[in-house]
Amino acid sequence: MKIIIHHSSMVPIYEQLVDQIKTMILNEELNPGEILPSVRGLAKELKISALTVKKSYDTLEAEGFTITVHGKGTYVAQANRDAKLQEQQKEIEAEFEHAIEKARRYGMTEEDIRAVFDLIMEE
Known part of the structure; x- marks a missing residue:
């Protein structure tokens, strides 16, 4: 799984992780039933805290993108499909x-x- 963390970004690391994993799921780069890297494994790979990865995984689960099976x-x-379309529509x-x-801000009217x-x- 290719994830890029921007440490200088104003976006918290856990949100960067959530956004990138969501995008992979919505773009079908990650398929239903596919296992994500372990919390510790991904933390080590990205050189970030395991708690940050855990928070990301918890957020993805709360939003219905993943399921965690204990152990x-x-x-x-x-x-x-409806959930995917709804998420894509929110992004657009x-x-x-x-x-x-x-x-x-540039002074354009609604008509413009x-x-x-x-x-x-x-086009």
Whole structure:
């Protein structure tokens, strides 16, 4: 599993880990039933605290992306298609919100923003 941690990032390490594993699951790089590296193994590989990896795995499980079987490990959950689509839609909405906020900071009106959006959609 290829995970890149940016220690200088303002995003906490556990969130970077969660985001990258979620992306791998949503992009089907990690498949349902596939086992994730052990907490200790991944911590050693990434040179981070095992508690950080544990927090990431707990977050992924709480969000329904993984299942942990005591004594066996953490596995990619048998996520249904609706959950994947919903997560992807949330990510796209966040991107649109960011772009709209930036456009408003630059002084663009709602009409200007819609015109840019329509232009992009035509391409």
